[in-house]
Amino acid sequence: MKRRQFAAQAAAFAAAAAIAPRSFAQERxxxxxxxxxxxxxxxxxxxxxxxxxxxxxxxxxxxxxxxxxxxxxxxxxxxxxxxxxxxxxxxxxxxxxxxxxxxxxxxxxxxxxxxxxxxxxxFDFAVTAGPGAPAGDLKAVLAWMKANPTKANYATSGAGTVPHFAGQLLAQASGVPMTHVAYRGGAPAAQDLIGGQVPLMVDTASETIEHHRAGKVRILAMTGAQRNRSLPEVPTLKEAGIDVTANxxxxxxxxxxxxxxxxxxxxxxxxxxxxxxxxxxxxxxxxxxxxxxxxxxxxxxxxxxxxxxxxxxxxxxxxxxx
The missing domain is CATH 3.40.190.150 (Bordetella uptake gene, domain 1)
Structure with a gap:
């Protein structure tokens, strides 16, 4: 009896030992x-x-x-x-x-x-115009900003970010001085864009793509080398006449x-x-x-x-x- 009990306990111990490594991995x-x-x-x-x-x-x-x-x-x-x-x-x-x-x-x-x-x-970045900018394509908006330097502002999700410097490249390549307006995140920047407090925004497309589809803002160009699959109707900056690529x-x-x-x-x-x-x-x-x-x-x-x-x-x- 004791021999059978010992054998059963040993078998149970061996079975537990066999599955222990797998259980440990699952628990990590x-x-x-x-x-x-x-x-x-x-x-x-x-x-x-x-x-x-x-x-x-x-x-x-x-x-x-x-x-x-x-x-x-x-x-x-x-x-x-x-x-x-x-x-x-x-x-x-x-x-x-x-x-x-x-x-x-x-x-x-x-x-x-x-x-x-x-x-x-x-990912690349969307150059998006809000109701604070005039109608038209990117060149029209840039021309308006050049004629109205006090309104030539662009928003991003923060200072020292890739969108911040992509916007600087856009300003340099277009010859239109722009003032960077840094926000604490893309969502508040997009809200001010929609509200007309800032005319332009440069940031990931995810921040404005749904607002663009809803007609609240207009994505004028993308900074990538090729058109964005989700926005095939939107030109790249190079297609819009601005020699800038950023991703x-x-x-x-x-x-x-x-x-x-x-x-x-x-x-x-x-x-x-x-x-x-x-x-x-x-x-x-x-x-x-x-x-x-x-x-x-x-x-x-x-x-x-x-x-x-x-x-x-x-x-x-x-x-x-x-």
Whole structure:
């Protein structure tokens, strides 16, 4: 009797031991930090990816919003985290390719302090006119701004952002001096655009695309090299006669020293998520492009954008605070 009881207990112990590693993996939580409030494009895309990644990885994946300092707080926290694959950051490129040229005490090195995991999307910017601007195409609006310099203002979601400097490039290329009006996010900027307080806005298409479709504002041009799939009727700046191209990207990063096998596993999960038709449809609807590339390609893209923005930022004379 005792022998049979011992054998049964041993079998039960062996069975529990066999499933323990899988149970442990399922209980581990992957935390993806987003340095912006819920509802913005970075947050929406990160949540779409997380929903698919938790299935592929067979573990819990949560989005942790850590807004502040235009994404820098989230990056700084990931820099300090252990390289165990449990803490990542999903970031638009500005904090990694724009801010290094603006802040002498950034708090992180955009190359040395992070491990690239996957490029997860690309996007350009919409040049949008509100009711405070006259009717007509981009050239007509620019002509009006040139004739009315006190009204030649453009809004963005913040100072020291890619849209801020894309607007500066537009001003320089068109020969129309413009005053930048920085808001704390794209939503309040869009509301003032709709209300006529500011005539022009330069920001991600996701901030104004629904208002454009509703007829409240007019997207006059996009800053990408090709027309945006979700806005095929809208010309690029080059098609509108302005020799400017500007775009950005979303990247998933871990702290420095993330093991190669962990990076590979996470990258595959991102790739799988971006192949899902429902994810692609939702991202395209925001005016973004669901684009996947691996860690090496993400590192190369980041390096190219760092180099691309150096001179425009230095030539702008803009001085960041903080």
């Amino acid at each position: 939580t992957l935390r993806i930090l987003v340095g912006f409030p819920p509802g913005g494009s970075a947050d929406v895309v990160a949540r779409l990816l997380a929903d698919k990644m938790r299935v592929t990885l067979n573990q819990n994946v949560i989005i942790d919003n850590k807004p502040g300092a235009a994404g820098r707080l989230a990056l700084a926290e990931v820099k300090r985290s252990a390289p165990d694959g449990n803490t990542l950051v999903f970031s638009p490129s500005g904090a990694l390719v724009i801010h290094p040229w603006l802040y002498p005490s950034l708090g992180y090195d955009p190359v040395k302090d992070f491990t690239p995991v996957a490029l997860a999307g690309t 950005a990207f979303f990247g998933l990063y871990g702290p420095a020293g993330l093991p190669a096998e962990t990076v590979q596993r996470l990258d595959r999960a991102v790739a799988d998520a971006l192949r899902a038709p429902d994810v692609q449809e939702r991202i395209y609807a925001l005016g973004l492009v669901p684009t996947h590339a691996g860690p090496a390609e993400l590192a190369a893209t980041q390096a190219a954008h760092l180099k691309m923005w150096e001179l425009p930022i230095k030539n702008s004379g803009f001085k960041a605070e903080g």
